[in-house]
Amino acid sequence: MNLINQKEILHRIQSRVNLNRFVKGVFLVATLLVLAVLALLLFRLISQGAGHLSLDFLGNYSSRFAAKAGIKAALVGSILLMLVVAPVTLIIGVATAIYLEEYAPKTKLTNLIVINISNLAGVPSIIFGLLGLTVFVRGLMLGKSVLAAGLTMSLLVLPVIIVSSQEAIRGVPSDLREASYGMGAAKWKTILHVVLPAAIPGIATGCILALSRAVGETAPLVILGIPVIVYFLPTGLLSEFTALPMQIFDWAKRPQPEFQTVAAAGIVVLMVFLLLLNSLAVYIRYKYQKRY
Amino acid sequence: GQGDGKSKSSEAEQTAKADEVAESNISGDGSSTVAPILEGIVEEYSASHPKTQVSVGVSGTGGGFEKFINGETDFSNASRPVKDEEAAKLKEAGIDYTEMKIAYDGISIVVNKDNDWVEDLTVDQLKEIWTENGKNKKWSDINPKWPKEKISFYSPGTDSGTYDYFVNDILEGKDLVKNATLSEDDNVLVKGVESDKNGLGYFGFAYYLANKDQLKVVKIGGIEPTHETIKSGTYTPLSRPLFVYVKNKSVKENASMYNFMKYTIENAGEMAEAVGYVKTPDEDYKKDLESLEGLK
Amino acid sequence: MIQIEKPREIFQTNHLNVWYGEQHALKDINLSIKEKEVTAIIGPSGCGKSTYLKTLNRMVELASNVRITGDILYKEENILHKKYTVERLRTKVGMVFQKPNPFPKTIYDNVAYGPRIHGIKNKKMLDEIVENSLRKAAIWDDVKDRLQHHAYGLSGGQQQRLCIARCLAIEPDVILMDEPTSALDPISTLKVEELIQTLKQNYSIIIVTHNMQQAARISDQTAFFLHGEMIECSQTNKLFSSPADRRTGDYISGRFG
Amino acid sequence: MIQIEKPREIFQTNHLNVWYGEQHALKDINLSIKEKEVTAIIGPSGCGKSTYLKTLNRMVELASNVRITGDILYKEENILHKKYTVERLRTKVGMVFQKPNPFPKTIYDNVAYGPRIHGIKNKKMLDEIVENSLRKAAIWDDVKDRLQHHAYGLSGGQQQRLCIARCLAIEPDVILMDEPTSALDPISTLKVEELIQTLKQNYSIIIVTHNMQQAARISDQTAFFLHGEMIECSQTNKLFSSPADRRTGDYISGRFG
Amino acid sequence: MATKKLEEKTVQELIEQSQNQSSQLTEKLMPKLLFIAALVSVLTTIGIILTLVVETGEFFTRVSVWEYLFGKEWFPFSSTDPTYGIWPLLMGTLKVTGIAIIVAAPLGLAIAIYLSEYASDKIRQVIKPILEILAGIPTIVYGFFALTFVTPLLQHIVPSLKIFNALSPGIVIGIMILPMIASLSEDAMSQVPNSLREGALALGSTRLEVALKVVLPAALSGILSSVVLAVSRAIGETMIVSLAGGSTPKFDMQVTDSIQTMTAYIVQVASGDAGYGTTIYYSIYAIGFTLFFFTFLMNIAAQFLSKRFREGY
Numbered sequence A: 001m002n003l004i005n006q007k008e009i010l011h012r013i014q015s016r017v018n019l020n021r022f023v024k025g026v027f028l029v030a031t032l033l034v035l036a037v038l039a040l041l042l043f044r045l046i047s048q049g050a051g052h053l054s055l056d057f058l059g060n061y062s063s064r065f066a067a068k069a070g071i072k073a074a075l076v077g078s079i080l081l082m083l084v085v086a087p088v089t090l091i092i093g094v095a096t097a098i099y100l101e102e103y104a105p106k107t108k109l110t111n112l113i114v115i116n117i118s119n120l121a122g123v124p125s126i127i128f129g130l131l132g133l134t135v136f137v138r139g140l141m142l143g144k145s146v147l148a149a150g151l152t153m154s155l156l157v158l159p160v161i162i163v164s165s166q167e168a169i170r171g172v173p174s175d176l177r178e179a180s181y182g183m184g185a186a187k188w189k190t191i192l193h194v195v196l197p198a199a200i201p202g203i204a205t206g207c208i209l210a211l212s213r214a215v216g217e218t219a220p221l222v223i224l225g226i227p228v229i230v231y232f233l234p235t236g237l238l239s240e241f242t243a244l245p246m247q248i249f250d251w252a253k254r255p256q257p258e259f260q261t262v263a264a265a266g267i268v269v270l271m272v273f274l275l276l277l278n279s280l281a282v283y284i285r286y287k288y289q290k291r292y
Numbered sequence B: 001g002q003g004d005g006k007s008k009s010s011e012a013e014q015t016a017k018a019d020e021v022a023e024s025n026i027s028g029d030g031s032s033t034v035a036p037i038l039e040g041i042v043e044e045y046s047a048s049h050p051k052t053q054v055s056v057g058v059s060g061t062g063g064g065f066e067k068f069i070n071g072e073t074d075f076s077n078a079s080r081p082v083k084d085e086e087a088a089k090l091k092e093a094g095i096d097y098t099e100m101k102i103a104y105d106g107i108s109i110v111v112n113k114d115n116d117w118v119e120d121l122t123v124d125q126l127k128e129i130w131t132e133n134g135k136n137k138k139w140s141d142i143n144p145k146w147p148k149e150k151i152s153f154y155s156p157g158t159d160s161g162t163y164d165y166f167v168n169d170i171l172e173g174k175d176l177v178k179n180a181t182l183s184e185d186d187n188v189l190v191k192g193v194e195s196d197k198n199g200l201g202y203f204g205f206a207y208y209l210a211n212k213d214q215l216k217v218v219k220i221g222g223i224e225p226t227h228e229t230i231k232s233g234t235y236t237p238l239s240r241p242l243f244v245y246v247k248n249k250s251v252k253e254n255a256s257m258y259n260f261m262k263y264t265i266e267n268a269g270e271m272a273e274a275v276g277y278v279k280t281p282d283e284d285y286k287k288d289l290e291s292l293e294g295l296k
Numbered sequence C, D: 001m002i003q004i005e006k007p008r009e010i011f012q013t014n015h016l017n018v019w020y021g022e023q024h025a026l027k028d029i030n031l032s033i034k035e036k037e038v039t040a041i042i043g044p045s046g047c048g049k050s051t052y053l054k055t056l057n058r059m060v061e062l063a064s065n066v067r068i069t070g071d072i073l074y075k076e077e078n079i080l081h082k083k084y085t086v087e088r089l090r091t092k093v094g095m096v097f098q099k100p101n102p103f104p105k106t107i108y109d110n111v112a113y114g115p116r117i118h119g120i121k122n123k124k125m126l127d128e129i130v131e132n133s134l135r136k137a138a139i140w141d142d143v144k145d146r147l148q149h150h151a152y153g154l155s156g157g158q159q160q161r162l163c164i165a166r167c168l169a170i171e172p173d174v175i176l177m178d179e180p181t182s183a184l185d186p187i188s189t190l191k192v193e194e195l196i197q198t199l200k201q202n203y204s205i206i207i208v209t210h211n212m213q214q215a216a217r218i219s220d221q222t223a224f225f226l227h228g229e230m231i232e233c234s235q236t237n238k239l240f241s242s243p244a245d246r247r248t249g250d251y252i253s254g255r256f257g
Numbered sequence E: 001m002a003t004k005k006l007e008e009k010t011v012q013e014l015i016e017q018s019q020n021q022s023s024q025l026t027e028k029l030m031p032k033l034l035f036i037a038a039l040v041s042v043l044t045t046i047g048i049i050l051t052l053v054v055e056t057g058e059f060f061t062r063v064s065v066w067e068y069l070f071g072k073e074w075f076p077f078s079s080t081d082p083t084y085g086i087w088p089l090l091m092g093t094l095k096v097t098g099i100a101i102i103v104a105a106p107l108g109l110a111i112a113i114y115l116s117e118y119a120s121d122k123i124r125q126v127i128k129p130i131l132e133i134l135a136g137i138p139t140i141v142y143g144f145f146a147l148t149f150v151t152p153l154l155q156h157i158v159p160s161l162k163i164f165n166a167l168s169p170g171i172v173i174g175i176m177i178l179p180m181i182a183s184l185s186e187d188a189m190s191q192v193p194n195s196l197r198e199g200a201l202a203l204g205s206t207r208l209e210v211a212l213k214v215v216l217p218a219a220l221s222g223i224l225s226s227v228v229l230a231v232s233r234a235i236g237e238t239m240i241v242s243l244a245g246g247s248t249p250k251f252d253m254q255v256t257d258s259i260q261t262m263t264a265y266i267v268q269v270a271s272g273d274a275g276y277g278t279t280i281y282y283s284i285y286a287i288g289f290t291l292f293f294f295t296f297l298m299n300i301a302a303q304f305l306s307k308r309f310r311e312g313y
């Protein structure tokens, strides 16, 4: 009956338990290390940029004098950029997600669309820059306008919002759908009145994630040739403009060391901006969380 | 911007308002060497003319001309005269333009602070050092007394007027060393030379001035680049003129464009000095103004 | 002598077969459901009870790869006919699910959902329908003061009665119930069972249950399913006291399942 | 006359309380489990059956926010003591789950998993252990020709017996079983029940089941739980024929649950 | 009872009345509109491919494919003898990507295991959002950090390190892709059903044994897929290498010297801008196409792996 030497096994257990404890410690240290890097990064940026942060910095245009340089044009430009990206991605992204989750038949075409979306999510942003330059700036003659940059960014972040909307829609319990169908509601009605309302938190979170990505991306703007010497606020969608990351890139490249501080201050503004966006996402998630 | 406005006389402000016709857009692009001058001018101009929206990109002289040819811009900054091919393309595109000389720049040759061997180079030495010959160059190749260490080269990018000028006028059209770090971004060059004991680079005088304490400038034929030597023409052959190319049609059709260009020419000299370049003689500006009036 | 009216048949299933892909989930089912009676369907897990129920309002088609043959007559009309609109069928044949599934909306909006999607917008009318339905579902007294509260604040049993109310709001003829009490505690179960007894005066009810005692308590007629086949269907007390098929006997005496 | 050896107690639970956060899941449980017997635990859903079982091998601590008070003596040692290594406990007290959960490995590797992590590397020895365990779990004949096949290729019932074999491979004293047949079809259920009957000669078995007939068929002792309390525990035939508590009677006669 | 009967009729009658045409039309129309929206993503891909292919084609009328694919020298700016061999740029990209993965894969995996196998829900709920923050930091910020902080710091350790090098951006890209590996691997591991963990723990396994012998093998392809995706991200990363990597394409194995990656080259040309229509102008499309090709392969591989992984359960 006894193939196993129970004594020996019990003897070994202690060393296995110790090894486990040790490795757990190693993993914990690795985790803390990464958190430390994040803390260092934030600390470094804030301590470097803090000296330059002020209301004037927010309210001034950039300047050739580091002391006077402000971020107004870029900040407004980025906000306007968001105002293009948000509706475009929201409409196309959510529509795509609904199609894929609720309507798409299991055909090769559907499969292609799905694969295509996850591929698109992995295409380097700089390539979207080349696309935008060819199609929007030159092809449709939109110039280096808010609209051209906004559309480019929209295509770039579209996969983000599609995927999170898909997840949100998929997360709506199927029994809610069934309840609606069970009462004779047709499909679109069910989607509109049951599925979408229930998926709002997920969709909103995805939308905000997409926006944060769009606000922070630099490479496509560089390729589009977005100008940096801009002393006016964009007046409309076809107006030229500059954006936060572009402005930071410009400052970071300048030879005068004082501009490094300005760049850091710009980065702090950008990060606060993103933080606000993300807190909004967290708030939405929190507010709707206790629903199911 | 508003604060500055108040310090000016109310009369000036009124004239400023008076010649601001309506909202209008002006778009420029081009040389990174010229950019600091234009940045200053646009900054000042925008403060008194909030309705005129001037944007300036920094794509290098060549990149600027590309957009100028494409009709995307109203003026183009250049740190060299327009090339023949570019002129031909402009003609093909039906774009008439006027050249305005707005300042002088001295190309400065710089080495690392810890470099205690190079003080002075002749133009021929410069050419020998910077011309590609298929080998990794050492300092000792130039002067046997110098260290047997490889030189790290830093040069403005191929689309910059500075590069063109250097290759055409100093290297006489020969290839620049291939292992040079090329960058449109002058800060990259400053940083590179600053951190590399064997670094050797060249770029606009303004960038040298801005980083004077981190770099060591090399005399050329015994002459150090300074305001005086550049202006007086003794710092040769490395001093060169800077230009703004203006699209005639824009000046004719857009009163704001005329205003802006006039302002530019009137203030270019002062602004150039402020950011570290050198004024051209006053006659040059007068000539520029005259040709501008002719376009109206 | 009191004359007993013979109940009419509301559903008539003939040679019904259902496949999920390769899986033959229902095999040649022949079954009649009488009007204004409670019909219970029992059988071990996976025998096809839910599938049968969902075929009656064609919700089964929501699964992919479903194939159906045979006829189902609802009031003499074949609902499996291509031209038959499922939305029309489902407004007539309501359904209550195993897990209470109120919408993430207010109590009021839950009940008003059905009438609203069917185009009833008049506020007064809606108020009346909501009150009426909640009353019929025996939950009016529990919720009348908090109609604008979120439905998820209700207990499981209350939620299930809310779902019944929601289903009643569009005045169906038939109510399908798929293990409506299996997620509920004993007291809520009791309330829902009582409710079913009341509702049967006005509605035909078909209920799937895994609890044989429940089937015995509340149904008039019971059908026993096994491996996709209908083994036996008869008067409830008859089926439980003297089952015709040995397998039925084995099942109700707990020998398997 | 044959002398009947009185079974010793293998588990002794004294004043056991378990909370999940605020929820008091087990309330002052006092229960003795006899060696080499089958003890069944029955009760309605949510009454704490699984919680009790998982407390015996301290798997309950996997949930967050669990708080335990009281004593559990396993062979006279308090397993709830801080210094007691759970890994040691769990090599002695095996467990079989409701849903068969073989590892995504071959059949052989599944059974060899336990011995291997405990440091047995000798190939011949492992072979022997694997064969032995599979035999004891009455599945050797089903799988002897495909030991290197993936375990997911087995049927549900076979998978469950494989899990039992996996558990036997490290030669525990006790086997805890949480509704081991509820995911199985009747035939597999029968096989597993037969297996339990055989195993009880060598192992102490504690089984949670929702099927009262099953409890009646296979167990020596039955405990009835309700709302986290243990209502009654006695010899199985006594509990089913003449329950001491009214609530036990109600439950086994199907009045609720 | 009478009123009830009346009302009963009214509801169904009202329903009957309001079966209107317009809502039926919407029901028919919506799927089509949604389908059109879904096509946008396909059109985007087609647009990208067309843009790249057309201009790349033009490039290859001027430069031989052979030279491009096998040339070991990239010097398009030469006025006498421009060379267009992709390898130096590819090498720069590979160096940076390699360093990034060396940093990110072990750390990311360690974090993933810690979060999915050891950490309590509370700790997970704190750390995951922090990782998300790390993942949400714009690359320009990382680039600035690499140039102004990491490089000077590394120069204390490696004195021969140039201001522009492969090491610093490599490490920083590693930090940037780390959250991706950590969180996707964590997802893969937490998708391994808890029942398997319970099964293993009940046999007396330690957490470590559960992680290494049960969870990792089960989640392996999911984890690999996350690493492949991260590699793809690193290859396409632009701003960090543009700011901190330099602009010297070199075909060697040095990591302390200035390099140039494919992406940095595109930025260099696009922000300096060679004249429209020059070979240099077309070369950025050729490089873009190469980049697209590589990341496309990676993405396909990642999808294949993660699909295989999901089929496990």
Ligand SMILES: Nc1ncnc2c1ncn2[C@@H]1O[C@H](COP(=O)(O)OP(=O)(O)OP(=O)(O)O)[C@@H](O)[C@H]1O
Pocket: C020, C023, C025, C043, C044, C045, C046, C047, C048, C049, C050, C051, C052, C063, C064, C210
């Ligand atoms: N959507 C589906 N796709 C494929 N097979 C399905 C689907 N739904 C059910 N089945 C299968 O059809 C058979 C009958 O399922 P059904 O849900 O009708 O059983 P049931 O009697 O309701 O069981 P339970 O008591 O567990 O609810 C089962 O074998 C089940 O696995």
Ligand SMILES: Nc1ncnc2c1ncn2[C@@H]1O[C@H](COP(=O)(O)OP(=O)(O)OP(=O)(O)O)[C@@H](O)[C@H]1O
Pocket: D020, D023, D025, D043, D044, D045, D046, D047, D048, D049, D050, D051, D052, D063, D064, D210
């Ligand atoms: N991880 C957990 N966290 C919080 N509460 C839990 C957890 N697990 C179980 N509970 C609660 O503890 C109580 C007892 O649960 P337990 O799983 O022991 O019931 P059970 O008798 O096994 O029920 P079933 O027959 O449904 O398996 C239930 O009310 C349940 O909701």
Ligand SMILES: [Mg+2]
Pocket: C049, C050, C051, C178
């Ligand atoms: Mg069912």
Ligand SMILES: [Mg+2]
Pocket: D049, D050, D051, D178
């Ligand atoms: Mg349980």
Ligand SMILES: O=P([O-])([O-])[O-]
Pocket: B030, B031, B032, B033, B034, B059, B060, B061, B062, B078, B079, B156, B159, B160, B161, B162, B163
């Ligand atoms: O930017 P450039 O002045 O060097 O052309």
